[in-house]
Amino acid sequence: MPPGEVVVANDAIDFNRERPAWRLHRVPHVLSGLSEALDWQDTYPLRDAYEAFCRETVWGALHFAIGRTSPHDAERMSLRFQALLHFWEPLESVRYLFSSPSAALTLRELVEKSCSWAMDAWCPGGGDSVRERLETAAERMSRATREDSKEAILRQLPRVLTLVRDLKHREAVADPSFQRQRLSTLDSAAFARVSGAHPGTLIEKLYDWDHELGTH
Structure with a gap:
């Protein structure tokens, strides 16, 4: 070319x-x-x-x-x-x-x-x-460990939250301690999906967490 x-x-x-x-x-x-x-x-x-x-x-x-x-x-x-x-x-x-x-x-x-x-x-x-x-x-x-990926995700989530407008439980979902706890409970396959800290997959996860909060 x-x-x-x-x-x-x-x-x-x-x-x-x-x-x-x-x-x-x-x-x-x-x-x-x-x-x-x-x-x-x-x-x-x-x-x-x-x-x-x-x-x-x-x-x-x-x-x-x-x-x-x-x-x-x-x-x-x-x-x-x-x-x-x-x-x-x-x-x-x-x-x-x-x-x-x-x-x-x-x-x-x-x-x-x-x-x-x-x-x-x-x-x-x-x-x-x-x-x-x-x-x-x-x-x-x-060479990322699960903990390395978790820290990368937590750095990314504040930025990703600015892209999501219609969360019903925004305050809870935006809480770093809540995010860390939810990430810790993901099984290996579910965690691997978000391990790159890609915005698109994290937006999906935020909606999942928001929905789960609404069902309790």
Whole structure:
């Protein structure tokens, strides 16, 4: 791809659909076709194999690192960020449309907008470059214990709470001691799901807790 070329990197909004452009969201379309061929039966092994293959490619690595494709556990997100970091130099040569059709971003700006949640949760404090912070976050996620993940989640939850408007028991759910207690009671599978401290999975968990409080 020629240096300076523009890539549509938003996986929910296709800016200027009529305009010829490189579109990152085409990456998962192949998986949809493969899943359909299996009649959508037992697609998890296929999903994991397809992602592992894509992470070995430049655009696949970028898609899975900045997109919203589940799962978002710490181990999986570490692999995604490591793949992105591996292709950092070639990915720096182009520009990206992500949050606005008129603002073409550098790779650093794209990662800052799409992956700040991971850097804030796993590499708090800032000060280093975006690339260095992402490297640190990926390394910490790769060797995270349950306690490490719990602390990352607790750092993330205040930010996530600002994104949720309609909790019926906001004061209780926002209490750090309540959050810590509820995280401690999750079984291994449920905790693994939220272990990456991804905002989307944490929003789901907040609604679960809010609902549970309403049933007691």
